[in-house]
Amino acid sequence: MNWIIKQNENQDKNIDSSKIKETGIIGSLRWWYEALVRGYGGYACDPSNSECKFDYDTYEKTKNIEDGLEKVCPVCRLFGCTGWSRRFRLEIKDAQKIPLCLSATSKSDYRHTKLDNLWWLKQIYKKSEKVFFDDNICIEIHTINKINENFDEEDIRNMVLFLFAVISKQGSIGAKIQNGFGVFDIVTVIDKNRLSRGLEKTKELAEIKQGGQVNFPSFNDFFSLTYSVSNDSIYIQPEKFFGTLNSLLKNRFVPSGFSIKYDLRKKIKNDSTPCKAICSNFEYLCKGENEKMVRKTISRFLFGSDKDKFSAKINFTHLYKDKENENYLLNVFGFVPNKVSFENKTLEFNIRSIKNILYIEFGNPYNEEYGVSCLSEVIK
Numbered sequence: 001m002n003w004i005i006k007q008n009e010n011q012d013k014n015i016d017s018s019k020i021k022e023t024g025i026i027g028s029l030r031w032w033y034e035a036l037v038r039g040y041g042g043y044a045c046d047p048s049n050s051e052c053k054f055d056y057d058t059y060e061k062t063k064n065i066e067d068g069l070e071k072v073c074p075v076c077r078l079f080g081c082t083g084w085s086r087r088f089r090l091e092i093k094d095a096q097k098i099p100l101c102l103s104a105t106s107k108s109d110y111r112h113t114k115l116d117n118l119w120w121l122k123q124i125y126k127k128s129e130k131v132f133f134d135d136n137i138c139i140e141i142h143t144i145n146k147i148n149e150n151f152d153e154e155d156i157r158n159m160v161l162f163l164f165a166v167i168s169k170q171g172s173i174g175a176k177i178q179n180g181f182g183v184f185d186i187v188t189v190i191d192k193n194r195l196s197r198g199l200e201k202t203k204e205l206a207e208i209k210q211g212g213q214v215n216f217p218s219f220n221d222f223f224s225l226t227y228s229v230s231n232d233s234i235y236i237q238p239e240k241f242f243g244t245l246n247s248l249l250k251n252r253f254v255p256s257g258f259s260i261k262y263d264l265r266k267k268i269k270n271d272s273t274p275c276k277a278i279c280s281n282f283e284y285l286c287k288g289e290n291e292k293m294v295r296k297t298i299s300r301f302l303f304g305s306d307k308d309k310f311s312a313k314i315n316f317t318h319l320y321k322d323k324e325n326e327n328y329l330l331n332v333f334g335f336v337p338n339k340v341s342f343e344n345k346t347l348e349f350n351i352r353s354i355k356n357i358l359y360i361e362f363g364n365p366y367n368e369e370y371g372v373s374c375l376s377e378v379i380k
C-alpha cells in the first residue's frame, strides 16, 4: 500500500506560482526573535498569552512614546501587539510551488515498517501537499515606522536583516520547521556592518525589559549541528524511503527530516543508552519510576507531540544540497535547556551530547554551535 502524492510526468503542470504567506514567515521570525531577546537576557512575552499592550491613555496625556510603551516587551515593540503595529512588513514576490511527492514504500527491515511510515506521514501531510522550492524567492523588507528615537527605521531594517541571517545560518523558517522544511540561503550580499548594527540594536532592545523565562526557547539553550551526509546513507537511497521526486527537486533535496527524527525518537523511546547520553539524571529518575515511562517523558519533551501541539526541542531539516554534486547536508538544531520541569519530573540535559546519539548514523558534524556565542558567528 503506497501513499503517493500526485506525481505527473509533465512537470510544467505541477508548477504553481503562488504567494508564500507573509503571516507564516512573520510568525516564524517572531519565534526566532523571542529566542534572540531571551538569549540576550531580555523578556519576551508568550504571544499566545500576552499582556503587552500600548497604553494609549497615558500616551495621550504625556505625548511621550515611552510612556505608551511601558507595558510592551522588546519583541512586541518590533512585531506589534494590541494598540501598537508591527514596525515592518515583508513583500514576498511570487515563488514557485511544486508538489511534494512522498511514498511510504520503505523496504528497510530494521527500522520503519510500511505501516509505521505511512501512519507517520499521514499525521503530518495532507494529500496533494505542495512545497515552495525556488532558487530566487525575493523578499523585500519595508519598514513602516520607527519604534522611538533610539530605534529608527534604519535600525529596524538592520535588526530584521540580522534576524534573517541568524535563521539562515542556524536554522530554518516558516510554519513547518518541525517537519523539516524552511531551509534557505541569503543570496543577496549583505553588508556585515549592517548585520553587526542589527545585533547591537537587538541587544539594546533586549535590555529595555529584562527577565528570563523558563520553558521558552532561548539562545542560551541553542545548538546547531551540521552534517555532511554521504550518498550511501539509508536516508538517500532512491525509492527506499520517499519515492520519486519531481525532477526539479531531484539531486537537490530529499524529504527525509521527519524520518530521521522518527528514528531518533524511536531510539530514545526504546533504548536507555541514548537516554543516558543526553539526560544526565536519567539513572536518578529511573530509581523512582519505571524506566520505560522516563524514556517516554524524555522523548515527548524533546520531540514534541503532534497531538498536543507541543513543539519539538530538536529539529531536523530535510537533506539538501547547496550546489550540485556535493554531499547532502543535514542541519539538526533546537533549544534544549539544561534543566526543565516536565510532566512532574525534573529533566537535566547535556546539550553537547546530542551529537553522540547521532554519531552512528551521521558521524561527526562538520560544524557545531552552542549558545548565544553562535550569534556573533553570523556577523563574521
Ligand SMILES: [Zn+2]
Residues within 6 Å of the ligand: 044, 045, 046, 050, 052, 072, 073, 074, 075, 076, 077, 081
Ligand atoms: Zn510582548
